[in-house]
Amino acid sequence: xxxxxxxxxxxxxxxxxxxxxxxxxxxxxxxxxxxxxxxxxxxxxxxxxxxxxxxxxxxxxxxxxxxxxxxxxxxxxxxxxxxxxxxxxxxxxxxxxxxxxxxxxxxxxxxxxxxxxxxxxxxxxxxxxxxxxxxxxxxxxxxxxxxxxxxxxxxxxxxxxxxxxxxxxxxxxxxxxxxxxxxxxxxxxxxxxxxxxxxxxxxxxxxxxxxxxxxxxxxxxxxxxxxxxxxxxxxxxxxxxxxxxxxxxxxxxxxxxxxxxxxxxxxxxxxxxxxxxxxxxxxxxxxxxxxxxxxxxxxxxxxxxxxxxxxxxxxxxxxxxxxxxxxxxxxxxxxxxxxxxxxxxxxxxxxxxxxxxxxxxx
Amino acid sequence: xxxxxxxxxxxxxxxxxxxxxxxxxxxxxxxxxxxxxxxxxxxxxxxxxxxxxxxxxxxxxxxxxxxxxxxxxxxxxxxxx
Numbered sequence: 001x002x003x004x005x006x007x008x009x010x011x012x013x014x015x016x017x018x019x020x021x022x023x024x025x026x027x028x029x030x031x032x033x034x035x036x037x038x039x040x041x042x043x044x045x046x047x048x049x050x051x052x053x054x055x056x057x058x059x060x061x062x063x064x065x066x067x068x069x070x071x072x073x074x075x076x077x078x079x080x081x082x083x084x085x086x087x088x089x090x091x092x093x094x095x096x097x098x099x100x101x102x103x104x105x106x107x108x109x110x111x112x113x114x115x116x117x118x119x120x121x122x123x124x125x126x127x128x129x130x131x132x133x134x135x136x137x138x139x140x141x142x143x144x145x146x147x148x149x150x151x152x153x154x155x156x157x158x159x160x161x162x163x164x165x166x167x168x169x170x171x172x173x174x175x176x177x178x179x180x181x182x183x184x185x186x187x188x189x190x191x192x193x194x195x196x197x198x199x200x201x202x203x204x205x206x207x208x209x210x211x212x213x214x215x216x217x218x219x220x221x222x223x224x225x226x227x228x229x230x231x232x233x234x235x236x237x238x239x240x241x242x243x244x245x246x247x248x249x250x251x252x253x254x255x256x257x258x259x260x261x262x263x264x265x266x267x268x269x270x271x272x273x274x275x276x277x278x279x280x281x282x283x284x285x286x287x288x289x290x291x292x293x294x295x296x297x298x299x300x301x302x303x304x305x306x307x308x309x310x311x312x313x314x315x316x317x318x319x320x321x322x323x324x325x326x327x328x329x330x331x332x333x334x335x336x337x338x339x340x341x342x343x344x345x346x347x348x349x350x351x352x353x354x355x356x357x358x359x360x361x362x
Numbered sequence: 363x364x365x366x367x368x369x370x371x372x373x374x375x376x377x378x379x380x381x382x383x384x385x386x387x388x389x390x391x392x393x394x395x396x397x398x399x400x401x402x403x404x405x406x407x408x409x410x411x412x413x414x415x416x417x418x419x420x421x422x423x424x425x426x427x428x429x430x431x432x433x434x435x436x437x438x439x440x441x442x443x
Contacts, residue, residue: 155438177435203438225382230435258392268438278390278402280370283377285387287434294382300390300404312438334434343404343430 135267136204136312142213142241144317145265147200148174150181150191150216151208155201157267157315159328160250161243162233162358169217170241171233171358172197174315175330176219177288179232184222186290191216197234201267203312213239220355225294230330231352243361245319246271250362253349254324256299262320264329266313274301274308274344276326284345286331297351299327301344307336308344318346325349325360364423366391369399372423376401376416385412387430400424406432 135146136155148158156178162171176183179197181190197214198206205211219232243249246265256262260276279299285292301308301318309316309332316329327349333342353359369391377389387404394400401423405412408429416427 149437153437154440156436175435175437177437182435201438203440278388278392278404280373281388281390281404282373283380283382283386283389284404285382285384285433287432289435292384295388298388300388309436311434311436314436329436331433331435333430334432339431343433344436345433 133268133270135265135270136200138200138205138211140240142172142199142236142239143244145245145267145270147204147206147267147312148172148178148213148315149198149201149203149206150179151196151198151202151206151212152190153178153181153201154203155267155312157265157313157329158199159315159317160325161236161241161361162353162356163361164358170236170361171217172214172236173231173233173317173328173352173356173358173360175230175328176222176232177230177330178315179216179234180219182222182288182290183219184288184290184293186222186224188221191219193217201312204267213237218356222288222290222293224291227293227295228297229328229347229351229355230293230295231328231347231356233356233358245317245323248319248323250317250319250325250360251323252325253353253360254320254322254326255350256326256346256348260320260326261304262301262318262326264309264313264316264318266309266316266329268310268312269307272306272308273304275304276300277302277343281345286345287334295345295347298345298347301329301346303341303344307341308332310336313344317349328352363397364399366393366399368421369401369423372421372425373401376403376420376425379420380415383411383415385409387433392426400426403427404430406430 139146142158144158144160146158147155149155156174158172158174160173162173163169183191193216195216196208196212197216198208198211199213200206214234214236217233217235220229222230256276256279258276258279261273262276263271263273265271277300281298281300282296284295284298286295309329314330317325318327318329320326327346329344329346332344333339336342373389373391380386385406387406390402391399392402401420403416403425405427408427416425418425
Protein backbone atom coordinates (compact mmCIF):
# COMPACT_ATOMS: atom_id res chain seq x y z
CA UNK A 1 0.00 0.00 0.00
CA UNK A 2 1.38 3.42 -0.87
CA UNK A 3 0.24 6.82 0.20
CA UNK A 4 1.20 9.85 -1.75
CA UNK A 5 -0.11 13.29 -2.48
CA UNK A 6 -2.12 13.92 -5.59
CA UNK A 7 -4.54 16.23 -7.32
CA UNK A 8 -8.19 16.47 -6.39
CA UNK A 9 -10.63 14.35 -8.35
CA UNK A 10 -14.22 14.04 -7.24
CA UNK A 11 -15.05 10.35 -7.00
CA UNK A 12 -18.36 8.59 -6.77
CA UNK A 13 -18.78 5.86 -4.22
CA UNK A 14 -19.28 2.34 -5.36
CA UNK A 15 -20.35 -0.77 -3.58
CA UNK A 16 -17.43 -2.85 -2.46
CA UNK A 17 -17.68 -5.24 0.44
CA UNK A 18 -15.97 -8.49 1.13
CA UNK A 19 -15.56 -10.14 -2.25
CA UNK A 20 -16.64 -7.11 -4.21
CA UNK A 21 -13.22 -6.49 -5.59
CA UNK A 22 -13.29 -9.99 -7.00
CA UNK A 23 -16.64 -9.31 -8.64
CA UNK A 24 -15.32 -6.09 -10.06
CA UNK A 25 -12.36 -7.88 -11.51
CA UNK A 26 -14.69 -10.42 -13.11
CA UNK A 27 -17.29 -7.99 -14.41
CA UNK A 28 -15.26 -4.93 -15.06
CA UNK A 29 -16.22 -1.34 -14.58
CA UNK A 30 -19.79 -1.79 -15.81
CA UNK A 31 -20.66 -3.90 -12.78
CA UNK A 32 -19.49 -1.28 -10.40
CA UNK A 33 -21.24 1.56 -12.17
CA UNK A 34 -24.58 -0.22 -11.93
CA UNK A 35 -24.39 -0.69 -8.21
CA UNK A 36 -27.13 0.69 -6.05
CA UNK A 37 -26.79 3.45 -3.51
CA UNK A 38 -27.82 1.18 -0.65
CA UNK A 39 -24.93 -1.07 -1.48
CA UNK A 40 -22.61 1.82 -0.96
CA UNK A 41 -24.11 2.58 2.40
CA UNK A 42 -23.75 -1.10 3.32
CA UNK A 43 -20.13 -0.83 2.38
CA UNK A 44 -19.73 2.16 4.63
CA UNK A 45 -21.32 0.31 7.51
CA UNK A 46 -19.14 -2.69 6.81
CA UNK A 47 -16.08 -0.65 7.49
CA UNK A 48 -17.34 0.53 10.82
CA UNK A 49 -19.16 3.44 12.36
CA UNK A 50 -16.21 5.76 12.02
CA UNK A 51 -17.22 6.29 8.43
CA UNK A 52 -20.83 7.30 8.80
CA UNK A 53 -20.83 10.70 10.42
CA UNK A 54 -17.28 11.83 9.99
CA UNK A 55 -16.37 10.60 6.57
CA UNK A 56 -18.20 11.85 3.55
CA UNK A 57 -17.89 9.24 0.87
CA UNK A 58 -17.87 10.91 -2.51
CA UNK A 59 -21.50 11.98 -2.69
CA UNK A 60 -22.92 8.99 -0.84
CA UNK A 61 -23.78 9.25 2.84
CA UNK A 62 -26.54 8.01 5.09
CA UNK A 63 -28.30 11.32 4.99
CA UNK A 64 -27.54 12.64 1.54
CA UNK A 65 -28.98 11.43 -1.70
CA UNK A 66 -26.71 9.82 -4.21
CA UNK A 67 -24.60 12.30 -6.05
CA UNK A 68 -25.49 15.23 -3.79
CA UNK A 69 -22.58 17.26 -2.51
CA UNK A 70 -21.44 16.84 1.07
CA UNK A 71 -19.70 19.25 3.33
CA UNK A 72 -17.37 16.88 5.14
CA UNK A 73 -13.97 18.30 5.70
CA UNK A 74 -12.46 15.06 7.14
CA UNK A 75 -13.69 13.43 3.99
CA UNK A 76 -13.05 10.14 2.34
CA UNK A 77 -13.94 9.58 -1.27
CA UNK A 78 -14.11 6.15 -2.86
CA UNK A 79 -13.81 5.27 -6.49
CA UNK A 80 -12.23 2.90 -8.91
CA UNK A 81 -8.86 3.08 -10.49
CA UNK A 82 -6.90 0.81 -12.79
CA UNK A 83 -4.34 -1.54 -11.40
CA UNK A 84 -1.78 -3.60 -13.21
CA UNK A 85 -2.91 -4.71 -16.63
CA UNK A 86 -5.94 -3.91 -18.76
CA UNK A 87 -8.54 -5.70 -16.65
CA UNK A 88 -7.11 -5.07 -13.23
CA UNK A 89 -8.91 -2.64 -10.96
CA UNK A 90 -8.26 -1.27 -7.52
CA UNK A 91 -10.34 0.61 -5.01
CA UNK A 92 -9.36 4.27 -5.11
CA UNK A 93 -9.40 5.87 -1.68
CA UNK A 94 -8.96 9.63 -1.55
CA UNK A 95 -8.64 11.21 1.88
CA UNK A 96 -8.54 14.74 3.21
CA UNK A 97 -5.52 14.04 5.39
CA UNK A 98 -3.63 11.25 7.13
CA UNK A 99 -4.71 12.27 10.58
CA UNK A 100 -6.62 10.53 13.35
CA UNK A 101 -9.93 10.90 11.50
CA UNK A 102 -8.86 8.94 8.46
CA UNK A 103 -6.07 6.57 9.50
CA UNK A 104 -8.37 4.02 11.17
CA UNK A 105 -10.48 3.88 8.02
CA UNK A 106 -7.47 3.37 5.80
CA UNK A 107 -6.19 0.63 8.07
CA UNK A 108 -9.58 -1.05 8.01
CA UNK A 109 -9.70 -0.98 4.22
CA UNK A 110 -6.25 -2.46 4.10
CA UNK A 111 -7.28 -5.35 6.34
CA UNK A 112 -10.24 -6.11 4.08
CA UNK A 113 -8.72 -5.65 0.68
CA UNK A 114 -5.04 -6.38 1.19
CA UNK A 115 -3.12 -4.70 -1.61
CA UNK A 116 -6.09 -4.11 -3.86
CA UNK A 117 -6.53 -0.48 -3.16
CA UNK A 118 -4.72 2.80 -3.66
CA UNK A 119 -4.77 5.71 -1.24
CA UNK A 120 -4.01 9.33 -2.01
CA UNK A 121 -4.06 12.34 0.28
CA UNK A 122 -5.81 15.03 -1.73
CA UNK A 123 -6.66 17.75 0.78
CA UNK A 124 -10.05 19.48 0.98
CA UNK A 125 -12.50 18.87 -1.82
CA UNK A 126 -13.89 21.98 -3.34
CA UNK A 127 -16.21 22.64 -6.19
CA UNK A 128 -14.79 24.06 -9.38
CA UNK A 129 -14.35 27.84 -9.54
CA UNK A 130 -17.03 29.31 -11.79
CA UNK A 131 -15.76 30.05 -15.26
CA UNK A 132 -15.10 33.80 -15.65
CA UNK A 133 -17.79 35.62 -17.50
CA UNK A 134 -16.92 37.17 -20.82
CA UNK A 135 -16.73 40.58 -19.11
CA UNK A 136 -13.86 39.37 -16.94
CA UNK A 137 -11.79 38.20 -19.89
CA UNK A 138 -9.30 40.03 -22.04
CA UNK A 139 -10.76 41.98 -24.97
CA UNK A 140 -8.85 43.25 -27.98
CA UNK A 141 -11.26 46.19 -28.27
CA UNK A 142 -12.22 47.92 -25.03
CA UNK A 143 -15.96 48.25 -24.48
CA UNK A 144 -18.10 49.39 -21.56
CA UNK A 145 -18.90 46.71 -18.99
CA UNK A 146 -15.59 44.86 -19.02
CA UNK A 147 -13.00 44.42 -16.30
CA UNK A 148 -10.49 47.13 -15.45
CA UNK A 149 -8.47 48.30 -12.46
CA UNK A 150 -5.53 50.23 -11.11
CA UNK A 151 -2.58 47.85 -11.44
CA UNK A 152 -2.47 47.41 -7.63
CA UNK A 153 -6.21 47.00 -7.20
CA UNK A 154 -8.62 44.08 -7.77
CA UNK A 155 -11.28 44.61 -10.45
CA UNK A 156 -14.06 46.97 -11.40
CA UNK A 157 -15.84 47.98 -14.58
CA UNK A 158 -15.21 50.32 -17.50
CA UNK A 159 -18.27 52.53 -17.26
CA UNK A 160 -17.84 54.67 -20.33
CA UNK A 161 -15.43 56.50 -22.55
CA UNK A 162 -15.10 60.26 -22.31
CA UNK A 163 -13.26 63.22 -23.75
CA UNK A 164 -12.51 66.74 -22.70
CA UNK A 165 -12.97 69.94 -24.65
CA UNK A 166 -9.75 71.18 -26.16
CA UNK A 167 -7.87 67.85 -26.09
CA UNK A 168 -7.70 64.74 -28.22
CA UNK A 169 -7.42 62.43 -25.22
CA UNK A 170 -9.87 59.61 -24.78
CA UNK A 171 -10.53 58.59 -21.20
CA UNK A 172 -11.84 55.48 -19.49
CA UNK A 173 -14.45 56.54 -16.92
CA UNK A 174 -14.94 54.52 -13.72
CA UNK A 175 -14.73 54.99 -9.96
CA UNK A 176 -11.88 56.36 -7.88
CA UNK A 177 -11.80 53.13 -5.90
CA UNK A 178 -11.34 51.21 -9.18
CA UNK A 179 -8.87 53.39 -11.09
CA UNK A 180 -7.24 55.38 -8.29
CA UNK A 181 -7.10 52.56 -5.73
CA UNK A 182 -9.40 54.43 -3.29
CA UNK A 183 -7.23 57.51 -3.12
CA UNK A 184 -8.48 59.55 -0.20
CA UNK A 185 -7.37 62.44 1.97
CA UNK A 186 -6.77 59.78 4.61
CA UNK A 187 -4.31 57.97 2.34
CA UNK A 188 -3.01 59.73 -0.75
CA UNK A 189 -0.11 57.30 -1.22
CA UNK A 190 -2.21 54.51 -2.76
CA UNK A 191 -2.00 56.00 -6.25
CA UNK A 192 -0.65 58.86 -8.32
CA UNK A 193 -1.35 60.47 -11.65
CA UNK A 194 0.19 58.40 -14.41
CA UNK A 195 -0.22 55.08 -12.59
CA UNK A 196 -0.86 52.12 -14.91
CA UNK A 197 -4.41 50.97 -15.46
CA UNK A 198 -4.79 47.37 -16.65
CA UNK A 199 -7.43 45.48 -18.58
CA UNK A 200 -8.58 43.05 -17.50
CA UNK A 201 -8.39 44.16 -13.89
CA UNK A 202 -5.56 42.76 -11.76
CA UNK A 203 -7.81 40.20 -10.08
CA UNK A 204 -8.86 38.90 -13.51
CA UNK A 205 -5.28 38.42 -14.61
CA UNK A 206 -4.30 41.85 -15.87
CA UNK A 207 -0.53 42.35 -15.56
CA UNK A 208 2.16 44.78 -16.56
CA UNK A 209 3.30 45.55 -19.13
CA UNK A 210 1.12 43.60 -21.58
CA UNK A 211 -2.25 44.65 -20.18
CA UNK A 212 -1.40 48.31 -19.52
CA UNK A 213 -4.12 50.14 -21.42
CA UNK A 214 -4.37 53.57 -19.76
CA UNK A 215 -2.75 56.02 -17.34
CA UNK A 216 -4.54 57.40 -14.31
CA UNK A 217 -5.40 60.96 -15.28
CA UNK A 218 -7.71 62.51 -12.71
CA UNK A 219 -9.84 61.65 -9.69
CA UNK A 220 -11.72 63.22 -6.84
CA UNK A 221 -10.09 62.23 -3.52
CA UNK A 222 -12.48 60.59 -1.09
CA UNK A 223 -13.26 62.23 2.26
CA UNK A 224 -14.87 61.15 5.48
CA UNK A 225 -17.97 63.32 4.90
CA UNK A 226 -19.51 65.50 2.18
CA UNK A 227 -18.49 63.27 -0.76
CA UNK A 228 -20.38 64.00 -3.95
CA UNK A 229 -18.65 61.54 -6.28
CA UNK A 230 -16.46 58.45 -6.38
CA UNK A 231 -15.07 58.87 -9.88
CA UNK A 232 -11.86 58.85 -11.89
CA UNK A 233 -10.64 58.88 -15.46
CA UNK A 234 -7.65 57.26 -17.10
CA UNK A 235 -6.15 58.37 -20.39
CA UNK A 236 -6.20 55.64 -23.01
CA UNK A 237 -2.65 54.92 -24.14
CA UNK A 238 -3.18 52.22 -26.75
CA UNK A 239 -5.69 49.88 -28.30
CA UNK A 240 -9.09 50.39 -29.83
CA UNK A 241 -12.34 51.09 -28.08
CA UNK A 242 -16.04 51.04 -28.92
CA UNK A 243 -18.91 52.75 -27.07
CA UNK A 244 -21.17 49.74 -27.62
CA UNK A 245 -23.51 48.95 -24.72
CA UNK A 246 -24.74 45.49 -25.73
CA UNK A 247 -25.90 46.86 -29.05
CA UNK A 248 -27.05 50.20 -27.63
CA UNK A 249 -25.49 53.67 -27.81
CA UNK A 250 -25.75 56.43 -25.22
CA UNK A 251 -28.42 58.88 -26.35
CA UNK A 252 -27.71 61.64 -23.85
CA UNK A 253 -27.79 62.26 -20.10
CA UNK A 254 -30.80 62.58 -17.82
CA UNK A 255 -31.61 62.99 -14.10
CA UNK A 256 -32.61 60.04 -11.94
CA UNK A 257 -36.35 59.81 -11.30
CA UNK A 258 -37.99 57.63 -8.66
CA UNK A 259 -39.70 54.61 -10.19
CA UNK A 260 -37.75 54.80 -13.42
CA UNK A 261 -36.50 51.50 -14.85
CA UNK A 262 -32.78 51.43 -15.47
CA UNK A 263 -30.13 49.00 -16.62
CA UNK A 264 -26.38 48.55 -16.68
CA UNK A 265 -23.56 46.31 -17.93
CA UNK A 266 -21.00 45.29 -15.31
CA UNK A 267 -17.93 43.12 -14.99
CA UNK A 268 -19.52 40.73 -12.48
CA UNK A 269 -23.25 40.54 -13.13
CA UNK A 270 -23.32 41.59 -16.77
CA UNK A 271 -26.57 43.15 -17.96
CA UNK A 272 -29.06 43.72 -15.17
CA UNK A 273 -32.21 45.78 -14.67
CA UNK A 274 -33.54 47.72 -11.71
CA UNK A 275 -35.81 50.48 -10.51
CA UNK A 276 -34.76 53.79 -9.01
CA UNK A 277 -35.82 54.21 -5.37
CA UNK A 278 -34.95 57.13 -3.14
CA UNK A 279 -33.08 60.02 -4.71
CA UNK A 280 -31.08 62.85 -3.21
CA UNK A 281 -29.68 60.53 -0.56
CA UNK A 282 -27.52 62.37 1.95
CA UNK A 283 -25.46 61.23 4.94
CA UNK A 284 -24.98 57.83 3.27
CA UNK A 285 -22.17 55.88 4.90
CA UNK A 286 -20.22 53.55 2.60
CA UNK A 287 -17.51 51.16 3.74
CA UNK A 288 -14.19 51.49 1.95
CA UNK A 289 -10.87 49.80 2.60
CA UNK A 290 -9.73 52.93 4.46
CA UNK A 291 -12.92 53.35 6.51
CA UNK A 292 -16.39 54.84 6.14
CA UNK A 293 -17.08 57.69 3.74
CA UNK A 294 -20.38 59.60 3.74
CA UNK A 295 -21.95 60.63 0.45
CA UNK A 296 -24.58 63.21 -0.47
CA UNK A 297 -26.78 63.56 -3.51
CA UNK A 298 -26.75 59.92 -4.65
CA UNK A 299 -29.63 57.63 -5.51
CA UNK A 300 -30.49 53.99 -4.95
CA UNK A 301 -31.49 51.28 -7.41
CA UNK A 302 -33.40 48.17 -6.44
CA UNK A 303 -32.69 45.12 -8.57
CA UNK A 304 -35.43 43.50 -10.64
CA UNK A 305 -35.22 39.75 -11.06
CA UNK A 306 -32.15 39.63 -8.80
CA UNK A 307 -29.36 41.87 -7.64
CA UNK A 308 -28.63 44.91 -9.73
CA UNK A 309 -24.95 44.73 -8.90
CA UNK A 310 -22.23 42.90 -6.98
CA UNK A 311 -18.60 43.49 -6.12
CA UNK A 312 -16.71 44.11 -9.36
CA UNK A 313 -19.54 46.06 -10.99
CA UNK A 314 -18.21 49.33 -9.60
CA UNK A 315 -17.91 51.91 -12.32
CA UNK A 316 -20.79 50.61 -14.42
CA UNK A 317 -22.74 53.28 -16.25
CA UNK A 318 -26.45 53.20 -15.41
CA UNK A 319 -28.85 54.01 -18.25
CA UNK A 320 -32.60 54.51 -18.41
CA UNK A 321 -34.91 52.81 -20.89
CA UNK A 322 -34.30 55.58 -23.41
CA UNK A 323 -30.54 54.87 -23.20
CA UNK A 324 -29.80 58.15 -21.45
CA UNK A 325 -26.97 57.87 -18.93
CA UNK A 326 -28.30 58.63 -15.46
CA UNK A 327 -25.42 57.67 -13.18
CA UNK A 328 -22.23 55.83 -12.27
CA UNK A 329 -22.63 52.83 -9.99
CA UNK A 330 -20.21 52.64 -7.05
CA UNK A 331 -21.57 50.73 -4.05
CA UNK A 332 -24.27 48.41 -2.79
CA UNK A 333 -25.65 46.23 -0.06
CA UNK A 334 -22.92 44.03 1.35
CA UNK A 335 -24.89 41.29 3.12
CA UNK A 336 -26.51 39.16 0.44
CA UNK A 337 -27.63 36.54 2.90
CA UNK A 338 -29.67 39.11 4.77
CA UNK A 339 -30.99 40.90 1.70
CA UNK A 340 -30.72 38.81 -1.47
CA UNK A 341 -31.72 41.66 -3.78
CA UNK A 342 -30.50 44.67 -1.85
CA UNK A 343 -29.76 48.14 -3.13
CA UNK A 344 -27.14 49.54 -5.45
CA UNK A 345 -25.94 53.10 -5.00
CA UNK A 346 -25.35 55.38 -7.94
CA UNK A 347 -23.85 58.83 -8.42
CA UNK A 348 -25.84 61.16 -10.71
CA UNK A 349 -24.04 61.39 -14.04
CA UNK A 350 -24.12 65.18 -14.12
CA UNK A 351 -22.15 65.34 -10.87
CA UNK A 352 -19.59 62.86 -12.24
CA UNK A 353 -19.02 64.73 -15.50
CA UNK A 354 -18.87 68.11 -13.78
CA UNK A 355 -16.34 66.99 -11.19
CA UNK A 356 -13.98 65.57 -13.84
CA UNK A 357 -14.75 68.13 -16.55
CA UNK A 358 -15.40 65.55 -19.26
CA UNK A 359 -18.10 64.61 -21.76
CA UNK A 360 -19.42 61.15 -22.46
CA UNK A 361 -18.50 59.68 -25.83
CA UNK A 362 -21.43 58.02 -27.61
CA UNK B 363 -49.31 67.46 -0.04
CA UNK B 364 -45.60 67.70 0.87
CA UNK B 365 -43.39 69.24 -1.82
CA UNK B 366 -39.85 68.13 -2.57
CA UNK B 367 -38.56 71.41 -1.18
CA UNK B 368 -40.27 70.75 2.12
CA UNK B 369 -38.81 67.26 2.17
CA UNK B 370 -35.33 68.60 1.45
CA UNK B 371 -35.61 71.01 4.36
CA UNK B 372 -36.73 68.22 6.67
CA UNK B 373 -33.85 66.07 5.37
CA UNK B 374 -31.38 68.77 6.35
CA UNK B 375 -32.93 69.22 9.80
CA UNK B 376 -32.89 65.48 10.50
CA UNK B 377 -29.36 65.06 9.21
CA UNK B 378 -28.06 67.81 11.46
CA UNK B 379 -29.92 66.32 14.41
CA UNK B 380 -28.56 62.76 13.84
CA UNK B 381 -25.02 64.01 13.09
CA UNK B 382 -23.52 60.98 11.28
CA UNK B 383 -24.23 58.10 13.65
CA UNK B 384 -22.40 54.92 12.70
CA UNK B 385 -25.68 53.13 11.86
CA UNK B 386 -26.92 55.74 9.36
CA UNK B 387 -26.88 54.62 5.74
CA UNK B 388 -28.55 57.66 4.24
CA UNK B 389 -31.57 59.91 4.31
CA UNK B 390 -33.34 59.94 0.97
CA UNK B 391 -36.42 61.55 -0.51
CA UNK B 392 -39.30 59.63 -2.04
CA UNK B 393 -42.90 60.37 -3.00
CA UNK B 394 -46.05 58.31 -2.69
CA UNK B 395 -48.52 57.57 -5.45
CA UNK B 396 -50.33 60.83 -4.71
CA UNK B 397 -47.11 62.77 -5.24
CA UNK B 398 -46.61 63.73 -1.60
CA UNK B 399 -42.95 63.53 -0.51
CA UNK B 400 -41.53 61.81 2.54
CA UNK B 401 -38.11 60.86 3.96
CA UNK B 402 -36.65 57.36 3.80
CA UNK B 403 -33.96 56.78 6.41
CA UNK B 404 -31.67 53.84 5.60
CA UNK B 405 -30.17 52.23 8.68
CA UNK B 406 -27.75 49.39 9.15
CA UNK B 407 -30.08 47.60 11.59
CA UNK B 408 -33.35 48.44 13.27
CA UNK B 409 -32.10 48.67 16.84
CA UNK B 410 -33.56 50.31 19.90
CA UNK B 411 -31.04 53.12 19.48
CA UNK B 412 -32.31 53.73 15.96
CA UNK B 413 -35.97 53.68 16.98
CA UNK B 414 -35.25 56.23 19.68
CA UNK B 415 -33.17 58.47 17.45
CA UNK B 416 -35.28 58.57 14.28
CA UNK B 417 -38.66 60.32 14.65
CA UNK B 418 -41.75 59.41 12.66
CA UNK B 419 -42.05 62.98 11.43
CA UNK B 420 -39.71 65.92 10.94
CA UNK B 421 -40.95 69.45 10.16
CA UNK B 422 -44.29 67.96 9.15
CA UNK B 423 -42.70 65.47 6.76
CA UNK B 424 -43.31 61.75 7.31
CA UNK B 425 -40.27 59.57 7.98
CA UNK B 426 -39.95 55.89 7.09
CA UNK B 427 -37.07 53.65 8.17
CA UNK B 428 -35.51 50.97 5.97
CA UNK B 429 -33.07 48.40 7.35
CA UNK B 430 -30.43 47.99 4.62
CA UNK B 431 -27.38 46.49 6.33
CA UNK B 432 -23.95 47.65 5.28
CA UNK B 433 -23.15 49.44 2.06
CA UNK B 434 -19.79 48.68 0.55
CA UNK B 435 -17.87 50.06 -2.40
CA UNK B 436 -18.49 47.56 -5.22
CA UNK B 437 -14.98 46.71 -6.34
CA UNK B 438 -14.35 42.97 -6.47
CA UNK B 439 -12.95 41.73 -3.17
CA UNK B 440 -9.77 39.69 -3.54
CA UNK B 441 -11.12 36.77 -1.50
CA UNK B 442 -14.44 36.45 -3.36
CA UNK B 443 -14.88 33.27 -5.39
